[in-house]
Amino acid sequence: MDQIDDILNQDLDPTETREWVESLNAVINHDGTERAHFLLERMVDSTRRSGGYLPFNPTTEYVNTIPSHMEARSPGDAAIEWRIRSLIRWNALATVVRANRKPGDLGGHISSFASSATLYDVGFNHFWRAPSADHPGDLVFHQGHSAPGVYARSFLEGRISEDQLDLFRMEVEGKGRGLSSYPHPYLMPDYWQVPTVSMGLGPIQAIYQAQFWKYLEHRGLIPKSDRKIWCFMGDGESDEPESLGAISLAGREGLDNLIFVINCNLQRLDGPVRGNGKIIQELEGVFRGAGWNAIKLVWGSYWDPLLARDTTGKLRQLMMETVDGEYQACKAFGGAYTREKFFGKYPETAALVANMSDDDIWRLNRGGHDPHKVYAAYHAAVNTTGMPTVILAKTVKGYGMGAAGESQNPAHNQKKMDTDAIRAFRDRFNIPVPDDKLEEVPYYHPGKDSEEVQYMLERRRALGGSLPQRRRKADQSFQAPSIEAFEQITKGTGDREISTTMALVRGMNLMLRDKELGPRLVPIVADEARTFGMEGMFRQIGIYAPFGQKYRPQDADQLLYYREDQKGQVLQEGISEAGGMSAWLAAATSYSISNVPMLPFFIYYSMFGFQRIGDLCWAAGDMRARGFLIGGTSGRTTLNGEGLQHEDGHSHLLSGAIPNVISYDPTFSYELAVILQDGTRRMMQEQEDVYYYITVMNENYAHPDLPKGSEEGIVKGMYLFKDGGKAKKNEPRVQLMGSGTILREVIAAAELLEKDFGVTSDIWSVPSFSEVRREGFDAERWNRLHPESPQRVPYITGLLADRQGPAVAATDYVREFADQVRAFMPDGMRYTVLGTDGFGRSDTRANLRSHFEVDRYWIAHAALAALAKDGKVNAKDVSRAIKEYKLDMDKPNPMTV
Numbered sequence: 060m061d062q063i064d065d066i067l068n069q070d071l072d073p074t075e076t077r078e079w080v081e082s083l084n085a086v087i088n089h090d091g092t093e094r095a096h097f098l099l100e101r102m103v104d105s106t107r108r109s110g111g112y113l114p115f116n117p118t119t120e121y122v123n124t125i126p127s128h129m130e131a132r133s134p135g136d137a138a139i140e141w142r143i144r145s146l147i148r149w150n151a152l153a154t155v156v157r158a159n160r161k162p163g164d165l166g167g168h169i170s171s172f173a174s175s176a177t178l179y180d181v182g183f184n185h186f187w188r189a190p191s192a193d194h195p196g197d198l199v200f201h202q203g204h205s206a207p208g209v210y211a212r213s214f215l216e217g218r219i220s221e222d223q224l225d226l227f228r229m230e231v232e233g234k235g236r237g238l239s240s241y242p243h244p245y246l247m248p249d250y251w252q253v254p255t256v257s258m259g260l261g262p263i264q265a266i267y268q269a270q271f272w273k274y275l276e277h278r279g280l281i282p283k284s285d286r287k288i289w290c291f292m293g294d295g296e297s298d299e300p301e302s303l304g305a306i307s308l309a310g311r312e313g314l315d316n317l318i319f320v321i322n323c324n325l326q327r328l329d330g331p332v333r334g335n336g337k338i339i340q341e342l343e344g345v346f347r348g349a350g351w352n353a354i355k356l357v358w359g360s361y362w363d364p365l366l367a368r369d370t371t372g373k374l375r376q377l378m379m380e381t382v383d384g385e386y387q388a389c390k391a392f393g394g395a396y397t398r399e400k401f402f403g404k405y406p407e408t409a410a411l412v413a414n415m416s417d418d419d420i421w422r423l424n425r426g427g428h429d430p431h432k433v434y435a436a437y438h439a440a441v442n443t444t445g446m447p448t449v450i451l452a453k454t455v456k457g458y459g460m461g462a463a464g465e466s467q468n469p470a471h472n473q474k475k476m477d478t479d480a481i482r483a484f485r486d487r488f489n490i491p492v493p494d495d496k497l498e499e500v501p502y503y504h505p506g507k508d509s510e511e512v513q514y515m516l517e518r519r520r521a522l523g524g525s526l527p528q529r530r531r532k533a534d535q536s537f538q539a540p541s542i543e544a545f546e547q548i549t550k551g552t553g554d555r556e557i558s559t560t561m562a563l564v565r566g567m568n569l570m571l572r573d574k575e576l577g578p579r580l581v582p583i584v585a586d587e588a589r590t591f592g593m594e595g596m597f598r599q600i601g602i603y604a605p606f607g608q609k610y611r612p613q614d615a616d617q618l619l620y621y622r623e624d625q626k627g628q629v630l631q632e633g634i635s636e637a638g639g640m641s642a643w644l645a646a647a648t649s650y651s652i653s654n655v656p657m658l659p660f661f662i663y664y665s666m667f668g669f670q671r672i673g674d675l676c677w678a679a680g681d682m683r684a685r686g687f688l689i690g691g692t693s694g695r696t697t698l699n700g701e702g703l704q705h706e707d708g709h710s711h712l713l714s715g716a717i718p719n720v721i722s723y724d725p726t727f728s729y730e731l732a733v734i735l736q737d738g739t740r741r742m743m744q745e746q747e748d749v750y751y752y753i754t755v756m757n758e759n760y761a762h763p764d765l766p767k768g769s770e771e772g773i774v775k776g777m778y779l780f781k782d783g784g785k786a787k788k789n790e791p792r793v794q795l796m797g798s799g800t801i802l803r804e805v806i807a808a809a810e811l812l813e814k815d816f817g818v819t820s821d822i823w824s825v826p827s828f829s830e831v832r833r834e835g836f837d838a839e840r841w842n843r844l845h846p847e848s849p850q851r852v853p854y855i856t857g858l859l860a861d862r863q864g865p866a867v868a869a870t871d872y873v874r875e876f877a878d879q880v881r882a883f884m885p886d887g888m889r890y891t892v893l894g895t896d897g898f899g900r901s902d903t904r905a906n907l908r909s910h911f912e913v914d915r916y917w918i919a920h921a922a923l924a925a926l927a928k929d930g931k932v933n934a935k936d937v938s939r940a941i942k943e944y945k946l947d948m949d950k951p952n953p954m955t956v
């Protein structure tokens with residue numbers, strides 16, 4: 060960059076420069092800009108061929124991309140729109156200030172919306188279409204902490220009442236009528252569509268939503284349309300890796316249904332975003348490099364005459380030289396300061412404003428506050444084809460707040476304003492609230508018949524209805540296949556050994572065959588399809604490629620070749636779990652956003668799921684996503700060779716913390732079949748707002764038949780896998796529990812116990828410790844609240860009630876996982892939990908299970924130790940197990956090594 064600046068700042072022969080520019084202007088006038096562009100490219104090319112090194116310059120001058128004479132004119136009534144915007148500004152401010160006068164420090168933000176009010180208003184008044192009979196509707200990602208401004212608009216439209224505004228951030232007291240702090244579809248399911256406040260999640264989701272809409276169009280599931288995704292984000296937010304991490308995908312796939320609006324108020328929470336640089340320039344370079352149409356909206360109309368008179372180019376030079384920290388100071392300190400410190404730098408620029416008052420200088424507005432320029436930028440964006448658009452709108456943080464925050468470093472957290480500041484705000488925006496009422500900061504509604512409200516309503520009617528609005532259920536539901544349809548995986552495999560991952564792929568293939576449901580499946584991978592044996596799907600249903608396959612694949616002569624297709628069904632998102640998850644989110648919310656229910660399966664290494672992209676998984680709960688997340692190669696010891704970073708022993712603890720996630724760790728293919736069937740029924744047939752996390756393994760073993768009548772238990776999370784039979788008198792007995800691959804060690808331990816120690820075992824498969832725990836706590840809570848009613852018996856307590864002996868559970872997860880159900884063990888039943896606490900490492904499965912003390916020998920030993928504590932066997936028997944099973948008594952705790 061410096062090199063470029065050096066080159067551009069030294070003009071060795073201004074006369075020659077002028078002649079060249081004049082010639083170019085003549086070409087433009089005569090043959091148009093495209094011809095001029097062609098000539099310029101030829102000259103650049105020619106210079107390069109002569110050996111000249113032309114460093115890449117991704118940025119343009121620090122002025123508006125759209126010159127004023129090319130601006131589309133807004134058809135709106137500017138005066139009314141200003142009044143509407145002012146009322147919205149006032150009510151947004153009142154909402155936050157009033158909330159913060161209540162006890163409890165409810166918080167809220169004023170300054171962010173103050174900076175973006177115009178950006179939103181122009182969209183609401185002229186661009187954003189609600190779903191209607193004529194149009195599928197646009198999707199808007201609002202900057203999370205601008206929510207008060209959106210509520211304020213809905214208040215004027217009559218959708219939100221005054222007492223609801225007073226329930227901002229009081230959702231408990233509001234009993235469903237409260238207004239959430241930020242956009243949360245979970246809490247306001249008829250209103251917000253996408254949660255955005257976790258910085259970065261909005262932008263990455265918007266990109267994959269846009270990709271997914273194109274996918275639906277290419278696959279013929281929705282008609283082609285001009286609907287758009289508008290994503291608002293902060294300039295500070297652009298530092299999140301998720302914000303910019305996927306923009307090249309949008310450029311590569313030409314997502315012209317996507318528009319980013321970056322509110323460049325030059326500030327984040329602590330202070331300037333790029334005090335020593337210019338965030339707009341930086342973002343312009345990044346987006347242009349990624350193939351986006353970058354529209355800079357830097358200066359408002361008041362600058363136009365100055366720029367027109369800038370014949371020397373000094374003003375433009377000054378604009379380019381000045382850094383954001385200085386621009387911020389100008390807005391903080393006012394007109395006189397700006398005259399001296401900014402324009403005063405050069406005599407030419409000082410002369411430009413010599414006839415202007417300080418107030419006039421102060422009024423020189425920024426692009427993002429100028430509704431005409433915002434309109435022109437939006438108009439250009441929606442008419443751009445073949446590429447996504449980013450609008451870089453320069454604004455002032457805390458616009459209108461004056462001394463209470465305008466352009467000041469602490470503005471972000473300013474939520475209280477004294478009466479003087481409120482009076483100044485009222486005066487600036489001409490709000491008809493009398494002096495004697497100012498103290499209470501009353502909301503102001505001009506009445507439903509007022510010109511302003513009628514105008515707003517007419518605008519929204521013309522655009523299909525009010526926004527935001529969210530669809531709770533799709534019009535169409537899909538019948539889940541019956542469990543019989545899964546026969547291929549509910550029947551045992553005999554001697555053949557397969558993994559649950561293979562069973563899953565078979566299950567998906569069975570579902571793909573369903574005429575109705577099949578096309579709704581969306582298999583998603585992040586470059587791991589081969590790892591999970593899914594490469595068969597490449598050929599069979601194709602990999603989605605928006606422009607088709609333009610090459611002959613290397614493996615074209617093979618049956619299962621790498622087939623890319625415009626109508627492909629598999630989403631191959633490359634090595635980006637955040638991308639895969641965002642694509643999954645788009646598919647999983649398609650029932651709501653597009654009224655097109657889809658059933659996505661995202662299959663990934665379980666270690667790179669809830670741990671790595673947990674915040675997106677949390678957002679999925681918020682968004683009421685529906686679909687399957689599949690944690691492949693799960694468990695600390697089943698992925699033997701891959702070591703510490705790959706061996707997951709805790710993803711179930713993370714998934715279990717999300718209220719609407721249903722998690723399972725199945726062992727056998729029939730368990731998986733039952734879970735898939737039930738999940739599809741709940742999500743596609745009943746349209747329940749839940750999603751599933753299922754872990755699968757790549758360890759091969761034989762699978763038995765679905766035991767008759769076990770479906771219900773599988774779904775509930777626990778069932779009797781093997782009854783030890785009637786115990787002989789005084790014969791010691793244990794209850795063995797397990798899940799995932801370690802259940803097989805549990806089964807083997809039962810044999811050892813019987814053979815070596817005469818101990819009988821009942822074996823319980825527990826495909827969901829998480830669901831069993833939830834049911835248990837629910838029952839416990841209910842009982843506490845209904846002390847005199849017949850008490851509910853937690854499911855697991857009931858199952859184990861008449862069983863004898865201590866219980867021992869072992870899984871491939873940390874102890875906390877199986878320990879979740881401890882509270883519900885029947886009175887007096889000792890409960891020992893084995894698990895894989897500690898860092899994973901590479902070795903064989905057998906060695907790892909021995910290391911983590913979850914193999915059959917350790918389980919048998921733990922069972923004997925529990926029986927000894929209960930006085931059913933002797934300590935000597937425990938010692939014998941240690942000896943015979945060669946367990947190292949002095950082995951350090953795997954937690955510590």
Ligand SMILES: Cc1ncc(C[n+]2csc(CCOP(=O)(O)OP(=O)(O)O)c2C)c(N)n1
Pocket residue numbers: 170171174202204256257258259292293294295296297322324326327328332456471
């Ligand atoms: C992941 C994440 N980290 C931190 C925050 C806290 N936070 C909320 S707003 C904000 C500053 C945002 O600045 P910017 O993106 O420039 O938005 P502006 O308010 O200036 O429009 C921060 C740090 C958050 N919401 N999410």
Ligand SMILES: [Mg+2]
Pocket residue numbers: 293294295296322323324325326327332
């Ligand atoms: Mg900002």
